[in-house]
Amino acid sequence: MLFWITAGEPPTVITQLQSEPIFNDWQWVFTADPFGHSEFQNALLFIVDTDFDFDLFFLEKLKLAAPTRTRVLFGKTATVEKMVQAVNRGEVFSIIPKTSSVEVYKQIINDACIEAKLTDLSHRLLKDSSRQNRDLEKLTAELESRVEERTVHIQISKDFEEEKVSRLRGLIRFIQQLSLCSSYEELIELLRRDLRTFHQVHDPVLIFETDARGPQIVFWRQSRVQTRAWPHPMEFAPHIHLQDPEMSKLLANYFARPFAKALVIPIECLDKTLIPEPVFHLILENSLPESEINQVLDFCLERIQPLMTAIERIRIETELTHFSYRWEKTFDGLKDPIAIIDRSDRVLRANKKFSDHLIKKNCYQSFANQDERCEGCPVPKVLETGLAQKGEIRRGNRTFEVNSYPISLVQGGMPTNVVNQYVDLTQSREIYMRLLQSEKMGALGLLAGNIAHELNNPLTGLRSLAQVLRAEQKNESQISKDLFEIEKATERCQKIIRNLLDFVYDQDHKLTEVNLDDLVEKTLPFLKTAMRMHRLQKDLKATTHFVLAEPQLLQQVIFNLVHNACQAMEKQGVLTIRTEVFEQRVRLWVQDTGPGIDSSLLVRIFDPFFTTKKEGAGTGLGLSLSKEIIESFHGQIGVDSVLGQGASFWFDLPLVFKEPQ
Amino acid sequence: MKVLIIDDEPLVRRSLARALKAKNHEAFEAIDGQDGLAKWSHLQPDLVFLDVLMPGLSGPQVLAEIDSKLKEDTRIILISAFSGEHNPETAQRLGADLFIPKPFDDIFAVVKVAEELRKYGT
Numbered sequence: 001m002l003f004w005i006t007a008g009e010p011p012t013v014i015t016q017l018q019s020e021p022i023f024n025d026w027q028w029v030f031t032a033d034p035f036g037h038s039e040f041q042n043a044l045l046f047i048v049d050t051d052f053d054f055d056l057f058f059l060e061k062l063k064l065a066a067p068t069r070t071r072v073l074f075g076k077t078a079t080v081e082k083m084v085q086a087v088n089r090g091e092v093f094s095i096i097p098k099t100s101s102v103e104v105y106k107q108i109i110n111d112a113c114i115e116a117k118l119t120d121l122s123h124r125l126l127k128d129s130s131r132q133n134r135d136l137e138k139l140t141a142e143l144e145s146r147v148e149e150r151t152v153h154i155q156i157s158k159d160f161e162e163e164k165v166s167r168l169r170g171l172i173r174f175i176q177q178l179s180l181c182s183s184y185e186e187l188i189e190l191l192r193r194d195l196r197t198f199h200q201v202h203d204p205v206l207i208f209e210t211d212a213r214g215p216q217i218v219f220w221r222q223s224r225v226q227t228r229a230w231p232h233p234m235e236f237a238p239h240i241h242l243q244d245p246e247m248s249k250l251l252a253n254y255f256a257r258p259f260a261k262a263l264v265i266p267i268e269c270l271d272k273t274l275i276p277e278p279v280f281h282l283i284l285e286n287s288l289p290e291s292e293i294n295q296v297l298d299f300c301l302e303r304i305q306p307l308m309t310a311i312e313r314i315r316i317e318t319e320l321t322h323f324s325y326r327w328e329k330t331f332d333g334l335k336d337p338i339a340i341i342d343r344s345d346r347v348l349r350a351n352k353k354f355s356d357h358l359i360k361k362n363c364y365q366s367f368a369n370q371d372e373r374c375e376g377c378p379v380p381k382v383l384e385t386g387l388a389q390k391g392e393i394r395r396g397n398r399t400f401e402v403n404s405y406p407i408s409l410v411q412g413g414m415p416t417n418v419v420n421q422y423v424d425l426t427q428s429r430e431i432y433m434r435l436l437q438s439e440k441m442g443a444l445g446l447l448a449g450n451i452a453h454e455l456n457n458p459l460t461g462l463r464s465l466a467q468v469l470r471a472e473q474k475n476e477s478q479i480s481k482d483l484f485e486i487e488k489a490t491e492r493c494q495k496i497i498r499n500l501l502d503f504v505y506d507q508d509h510k511l512t513e514v515n516l517d518d519l520v521e522k523t524l525p526f527l528k529t530a531m532r533m534h535r536l537q538k539d540l541k542a543t544t545h546f547v548l549a550e551p552q553l554l555q556q557v558i559f560n561l562v563h564n565a566c567q568a569m570e571k572q573g574v575l576t577i578r579t580e581v582f583e584q585r586v587r588l589w590v591q592d593t594g595p596g597i598d599s600s601l602l603v604r605i606f607d608p609f610f611t612t613k614k615e616g617a618g619t620g621l622g623l624s625l626s627k628e629i630i631e632s633f634h635g636q637i638g639v640d641s642v643l644g645q646g647a648s649f650w651f652d653l654p655l656v657f658k659e660p661q
Numbered sequence: 662m663k664v665l666i667i668d669d670e671p672l673v674r675r676s677l678a679r680a681l682k683a684k685n686h687e688a689f690e691a692i693d694g695q696d697g698l699a700k701w702s703h704l705q706p707d708l709v710f711l712d713v714l715m716p717g718l719s720g721p722q723v724l725a726e727i728d729s730k731l732k733e734d735t736r737i738i739l740i741s742a743f744s745g746e747h748n749p750e751t752a753q754r755l756g757a758d759l760f761i762p763k764p765f766d767d768i769f770a771v772v773k774v775a776e777e778l779r780k781y782g783t
Contacts, residue, residue, distance in 0.1 A: 461672020
């Protein structure tokens, strides 16, 4: 569109130019007010008639309103200076002189039109390119921001993943360590280590109840884990308590210190068939703000399942341990030796009574210290018949009744193992023999009483008669001397009878102060027959010292020791009886010059029924009874012996200080 | 004094009788409780030596059967070789004045005791 700005009518020559073919694509608008025209924006070329209102301001105004359009001046030029200004300030493309020919007009206007089109094109191009530039810039910026955003996201998710991995690693490590825990204490220690990441969580506490022992509490104090009885009843809390003030109070009372918030996590037991139902509460003392508690809770919840498993395992293990411990104790607590053996006499299990030392290969090696099966062993018969059997075997000097019971691990099958119970018959025999012994002593006492009476009567007569007859002799005749001998002999007899009565009569079982030397003197007359072959050496140095004992019993001991010593000496020997006082005790030695005692027998010599004498020569109870008697008076008994050099039996008793009479 | 010795042991009777006679006393012997009881009534002795354990009648049985008037008038010395159940107290309860266990250490001491008992009562 071409705007021809003029106040009046344009010259005819110009209007005619409109129809020129070169201007076909141009629409001509003739106007005096270009700015108010509706097509102003579409005008590419402005031709300003200088007659219209030519001044520079209009040109400048036009330039401002449509800077990218081409402007041409038409008309006479005022001055050259004005023209220069118009070109410079109004940026006029060309000037059409008014007086020119149509051709010139045509030429100039065409040039202007071409210029206008070019300018418009270039402007549009410029505009397009700048718009495109802007778009490009915008796109670039957008892209950059997106890349940055993506980078941040990637970083975040990477951090997240890393954290997740490390958390999982921690969890795996926890589970691994958990599997090594064998007690609730170790479990609490592990949890404590694991919870150290949370600075506001203190040492964990476990309260549980699994058995009849009642509630227990496991906690960390004084740098170690401790388990104690929990003095309150336990009830299983079905839910997690983020903050249980009641529990805080109980624990504060228990530890006697302020207790922070208590996070209580119940741990269910997998096996719910048990009665009473096991109860576990994990309590975390903490001073966490509410915002952080979830983090700890998540941490714990991740560990709950493994914890449940571990607790269950520990519980079962503990129960098993207790169970087997109880069995073992029961087994060991039985007074009789018991052993389980297999078909080839190997000991599988045995209690302590069976064998104190390491169990050897076979039962007869372990129990009886023999190289072959014990005589009388009922085990072969059990294996043969599959029925319980009884038998009697000997171990050393003791006799055991063996009760053998078959065990069959296969239903209805032959016995695979045998349980042997060994009952020591020696002891019951010992009791029987002692009873017999005391019966014998009682009978002897009765007999002695009768004999004493029967002897005392004639002895009294004899002695008295001797005295009377001696009194009738006027002087010291031979008869008088003989009578004196008779009298002395009867006196001696009477004394022996009195001592015998004292010895066999268990009068009143009273402890009295006894002088050992006196007792020796009283006892020796009974042993004259036994001692007749041997030389007696007495060295009694305790004449003024007393011990507290029952004289009859002590006399029995002396009798036993002296009698044994005499029996030990087959040939003529020397019997030495010594008493001595030392360290507030009186000791008596009875020493012989017999063959001595083998050191292997020395340890057993005071055992009941231990005897080296020929069958029937002794009961084997003498020394064991003596030991019992001496020990009942707080004394000690012992023997020193060197093979080939005799033996020296001794006993000592504590001194008593007798009030001077 | 007139003394009756009731004891089943001849040696005891004989020795005691001889010792008493040596000290100028009259001595009579009874060989058991039955004999003693008869002789006690018949002789009416001043003093009786009475053994505890005798076949037939024992010493305490003799004391239970003897006439109480006669018992009052006689000093009684219980003698026994079996000192288990008797002592001066039980002897006194039975009505005896003295208890002397056998064996005697000195027969003349026994005679002396008997003389003293006769002279001064219990």
